Amino acid sequence: AQTVTQSQPEMSVQEAETVTLSCTYDTSESDYYLFWYKQPPSRQMILVIRQEAYKQQNATENRFSVNFQKAAKSFSLKISDSQLGDAAMYFCAYAATNAGKSTFGDGTTLTVKP
Amino acid sequence: NAGVTQTPKFRILKIGQSMTLQCTQDMNHNYMYWYRQDPGMGLKLIYYSVGAGITDKGEVPNGYNVSRSTTEDFPLRLELAAPSQTSVYFCASRTGLENTGELFFGEGSRLTVL
Incomplete structure (x- = not known):
């Protein structure tokens, strides 16, 4: 069974600084997707970034980038130039390409200090 | 384009209601x-x-039932509500094709069982 582990229940960062959120996963599949979702206080789940497992290049979306280490089954999220609006709960998620289930970690609550 | 729509957004149930x-x-x-x-x-x-007509259990299926008679609809039935079912419920969907794996979420339904 696939599992996703986020070992940091809470993180904080100073505005304009950089923070890295950790995620590890376990799977026997070779083809899959990994995601980071953001959940602000509004509860709406927002996709931040996506990584296809077959791609060696790390995904980047503006201030958000990932460090994908397939052999280590590690998928961390780096947020650069943190902004107050980045404060939210962040979830790491896994989805196998040819299977129905999408599995989520327990989340990391990010606080951004002004 | 409405995306994923969940109703109701809030509900209070008494123990044993469905x-x-x-x-x-x-x-x-x-x-x-x-x-x-x-x-x-x-x-x-x-x-x-x-897909329509096909459902499967996840991690925490006890106390719930689902059906999928059409591609569009996926209702979740709570039978004999218990306080342990107090939670926020999210419905989500994805294409199932091997292109993104991204989940699209509804806004959530907050259920309280008293």
Whole structure:
């Protein structure tokens, strides 16, 4: 069974600084997707970034980038130039390409200090 | 384009009552999901469906039932509500094709069982 582990229940960062959120996963599949979702206080789940497992290049979306280490089954999220609006709960998620289930970690609550 | 629509957004139930959370999507997605999120926690998969007429259990299916008679609709039935079912429920969908794996979420339904 696939599992996703986020070992940091809470993180904080100073505005304009950089923070890295950790995620590890376990799977026997070779083809899959990994995601980071953001959940602000509004509860709406927002996709931040996506990584296809077959791609060696790390995904980047503006201030958000990932460090994908397939052999280590590690998928961390780096947020650069943190902004107050980045404060939210962040979830790491896994989805196998040819299977129905999408599995989520327990989340990391990010606080951004002004 | 409405995306994923959940109703109701809020509901209070008494112990032993039953209710159905409605979920509909207009993106012609094959895969649909129900998750629950307890306060400060991650998303736990209740049930999922990979197409009309096909459903399967997730991590926490006890006390719930689902059906998938059409591609668009995936209702979640709570039978004999218990306080342990107090949670926020999210419906989500994805295409099921091997292009993105991204989940599209509804806004959530907050259920309180007293």
